[in-house]
Amino acid sequence: MVALRLAIKQRKNKDLILIHHSDRGLQYCANEYQKVLSKNRIKPSMTQNADPYENAVSERINGILKQEFNIDKYNKDLPIMKQIIRNS
Known part of the structure; x- marks a missing residue:
């Protein structure tokens, strides 16, 4: 929530x-x-x-953002998060 x-x-x-x-x-x-x-x-x-496999693409993207870019570790605005992803 x-x-x-x-x-x-x-x-x-x-x-x-x-x-x-x-x-x-x-x-x-x-x-x-x-x-x-x-x-x-x-x-x-x-x-x-x-069934989470019905949502496989979204689950994979979320997993990549969290595991590879640590995006869930930041409490930033969307533009800053986009920049973090681009620069990683």
Whole structure:
């Protein structure tokens, strides 16, 4: 929920409807999480069978960003994160 709230806080164009894609993990299905999505005009999207392989490309990209670029170690703005990735 912390990451979701941070993303909402940093969101620039609040008029656009966003899509939040996830597996069917309990935290994403929780009523409180779904209410935050709805309140902020974020449409939930989930894998069909809670199978992370259905989301393999996204999972791989996230893994590369975290493992190879240590992007999860920084609490920076998006432009700074993009620069970190480009310079790595």
